[in-house]
Amino acid sequence: MDTCCKKKEVIIQLEGISFSYPGSSQPVLDKLNLKLYRGDRMGVVAPNGCGKTTLFNIIMGLFPTDNGSIEIFGQPVQSQKDFEMVRQKVGLLFQDSDDQLFSPTVLEDVAFGPLNLGYSPSEAKAMAIQTLQDLGLSGYENRITHRLSGGEKRMVALATILSMQPEVLLLDEPNTGLDEKTKARLVRILNKLDLSYIVISHENDFLYETTTSIFTMENGKMFPGEKIHRHHHEHPHIHHHGGEPSTLH
Amino acid sequence: MIQEPFANGQSWIHQLDPQKRILFAVIISCTIAFIQNISVLALAVFFAITLVCMARLPFNNVIKRLAVVLWFLLLVWIVMPLTFEGEILYQIGPFALSHPGIELAAQMTLKSIAILLIFMALVATMTISVLGYSLSRLHVPDKLVYLLLMTYRYVFVIEDEYRRLQTAIKIRGFRSGTNLHSYKTYAYLAGMLFVRASVRAERVHQAMLCRGFNGKFYSLDDSPANNQGRKFSALMIAFIVGLVSMEFLLNGYLL
Numbered sequence: 001m002d003t004c005c006k007k008k009e010v011i012i013q014l015e016g017i018s019f020s021y022p023g024s025s026q027p028v029l030d031k032l033n034l035k036l037y038r039g040d041r042m043g044v045v046a047p048n049g050c051g052k053t054t055l056f057n058i059i060m061g062l063f064p065t066d067n068g069s070i071e072i073f074g075q076p077v078q079s080q081k082d083f084e085m086v087r088q089k090v091g092l093l094f095q096d097s098d099d100q101l102f103s104p105t106v107l108e109d110v111a112f113g114p115l116n117l118g119y120s121p122s123e124a125k126a127m128a129i130q131t132l133q134d135l136g137l138s139g140y141e142n143r144i145t146h147r148l149s150g151g152e153k154r155m156v157a158l159a160t161i162l163s164m165q166p167e168v169l170l171l172d173e174p175n176t177g178l179d180e181k182t183k184a185r186l187v188r189i190l191n192k193l194d195l196s197y198i199v200i201s202h203e204n205d206f207l208y209e210t211t212t213s214i215f216t217m218e219n220g221k222m223f224p225g226e227k228i229h230r231h232h233h234e235h236p237h238i239h240h241h242g243g244e245p246s247t248l249h
Numbered sequence: 250m251i252q253e254p255f256a257n258g259q260s261w262i263h264q265l266d267p268q269k270r271i272l273f274a275v276i277i278s279c280t281i282a283f284i285q286n287i288s289v290l291a292l293a294v295f296f297a298i299t300l301v302c303m304a305r306l307p308f309n310n311v312i313k314r315l316a317v318v319l320w321f322l323l324l325v326w327i328v329m330p331l332t333f334e335g336e337i338l339y340q341i342g343p344f345a346l347s348h349p350g351i352e353l354a355a356q357m358t359l360k361s362i363a364i365l366l367i368f369m370a371l372v373a374t375m376t377i378s379v380l381g382y383s384l385s386r387l388h389v390p391d392k393l394v395y396l397l398l399m400t401y402r403y404v405f406v407i408e409d410e411y412r413r414l415q416t417a418i419k420i421r422g423f424r425s426g427t428n429l430h431s432y433k434t435y436a437y438l439a440g441m442l443f444v445r446a447s448v449r450a451e452r453v454h455q456a457m458l459c460r461g462f463n464g465k466f467y468s469l470d471d472s473p474a475n476n477q478g479r480k481f482s483a484l485m486i487a488f489i490v491g492l493v494s495m496e497f498l499l500n501g502y503l504l
Contacts, residue, residue: 062455084461092459099452102402104378111469116461121469146405164460 010074011168011196012036012059012090016066018220019054028054030220031068031107037166041190042198043211045225050217052200053095056170060092073167088117091161092170097153098146106132106148106156107141112165131163132156135189151182169197175206255373256312262304265481267383273485274371278364280489286499287352288493290359296488297366304395305371309330311369318365322358329354377401382468394466410445414438 014034020027028051036042036181044052057063059070070077072086094100101206103109110128113123119127132140140148148156155175161169170188175183183206189211190197201207207214214225262270281293301311330338333350340346372380381398385391418434425431 057455060455060459062458080304087459087461092456094452094456096452098406099449100456102399102457104376104398104402108378109468112457112462114458115467115469116463119466124467125469146402160460242459 008037010035011038011072012198013071014059015069015071017058017070018066019051019058019063020066027066027220028135029058032221032244034222036196036198038196040196040213041211043214044198044200044217044222045202045207045214046217051171051220052217054230055217056092056198056200059086061086062088083130087166088243089166090168090170091164091166093158093161093172093174095172095176097150097157100157100160101145101148101153103145105141106137106143106145109145109156110159110163111141117164127163127165128159131159135159135162136185151178151209154178154182154186158186162193167195169193169195171197171199173200173202175201175203252462253373253376255304255306255369256376256379258305258374260303260305260374261477262300262370262481263374264477266478267379268387269381269478269482270371270375271380271387273482274368275491277485279368280492281360281363281367284360284492284496285356286496287359289495289499290356290363292495293363294359294366295491297370300370301366304374306369306374311366314369315362315365318361321356324362325357326354327331329357332377379468382466387464391464391466398466399453403446403453406449407442407446411438411442414441 012034013036014032017029017032017034017128018027032055034055044055046052054063058065059072061077061080072073073089075082075085077083077086100107103112107125107128110131111124114124114127115121129138129141132138135158137152137155137159140152140156143152145153145156153204158174174186174190180184187206190199199207199211214226215222217223269303281290285292330346330350331344333347333353335347335349337345338348338351375383378398381394385394415438418438422436423431425435448486
């Protein structure tokens with residue numbers, strides 16, 4: 001971890017957050033605490049149905065909490081108006097990219113956020129084009145969103161969030177359903193970003209490559225997990241990544 | 250798949266102000282709908298063809314779209330002359346073709362072709378999103394505009410979900426028949442589709458909120474319309490006035 005002498009700024013702080021779905025007696029989140037510091041790249045790994053997606057929705061103010069307090073960038077957030085500020089600085093990547101891409105063309109979709117933030121059409125367009133270029137998606141501007149492949153949809157969905165120039169990303173299983181090549185591309189992009197983020201994933205390898213700390217969830221609470229180690233394969237093969245111990249099989 | 254084969258042209262019409270195009274397309278269509286005289290309608294069709302030529306639309310696609318309506322019109326031509334009462338024009342065996350029936354069928358044919366061609370030339374020449382924004386600027390209620398844009402976007406996703414459900418039913422050996430089991434299965438299918446569509450709608454709305462959506466759509470398209478707007482308006486108004494006055498003159502209302 002970072003050994004900076006300055007005290008690091010807490011950017012997301014949840015305290016005692018509880019949430020249960022209507023009609024269910026079992027709480028999904030039960031007095032959950034979470035602290036994300038600036039520069040943190042947190043991985044969350046937990047079985048299905050543990051409330052990981054719910055947690056993201058609560059940070060974004062999409063679900064009302066039963067109790068507890070949320071502070072984002074040091075500001076307590078409660079009302080929908082407060083969350084509007086949060087949504088400008090925190091970008092949420094949905095599990096299903098089809099939920100995220102709703103405009104007919106890629107350019108319009110990527111420019112949607114900046115337009116909502118009050119940028120002029122020409123500024124929004126320039127920001128969208130720049131974001132697409134940064135992600136290696138130049139030439140996608142006039143593609144029809146629903147005709148993109150699954151991997152392309154995920155990349156464009158990421159672009160729609162990055163074009164708003166957020167300070168924190170919440171990534172809900174960003175690697176699910178991607179092929180190895182696209183996954184590797186996503187890892188490269190995430191490592192290049194100078195942003196704090198929380199990633200939900202089921203793949204240890206992916207988290208190993210993209211995060212600095214790991215948390216697990218159980219009984220509606222979060223626990224620091226062990227720093228995961230790269231999964232070693234049983235069969236001999238050549239590792240492409242550097243920094244591996246010399247005890248390769 | 251809905252495609253927009255006409256939207257990407259570079260013609261004079263493509264560069265006109267979309268709002269003006271929508272407005273005139275609607276006014277002209279209403280005018281044509283009220284016209285009775287066959288010669289005046291023929292003139293309207295001629296004008297519509299001229300517009301389509303001006304927009305330089307690909308001929309094949311125009312025919313393909315017209316074909317859909319032509320099938321319907323064929324049905325009209327079979328039914329109307331035989332069933333409409335009035336002066337008999339031809340008698341072929343037991344079948345009597347009535348004069349008013351034929352006239353009505355001809356009117357319907359010319360009207361639908363003219364209106365369709367005008368919409369192809371003026372409205373189909375813009376992308377669906379431009380259409381949405383223009384409607385919104387023409388003070389069409391925002392809810393209707395969202396409905397149009399969202400339907401356009403998600404009709405494919407829902408179609409996809411429908412196909413997946415259908416496959417799920419098929420691979421478990423379902424064969425459609427006239428029995429309660431089949432009806433029940435189809436009812437489940439329809440119900441499931443609605444449930445999924447509404448859950449998805451909720452998630453899409455959440456995704457939009459996350460990106461700062463506040464109930465208003467902004468358009469990226471700030472390119473100024475060309476300065477041919479006046480010429481276009483003059484042409485359209487001349488055409489409308491021409492049609493209406495010819496209709497009155499030929500039907501003898503003004504004499």
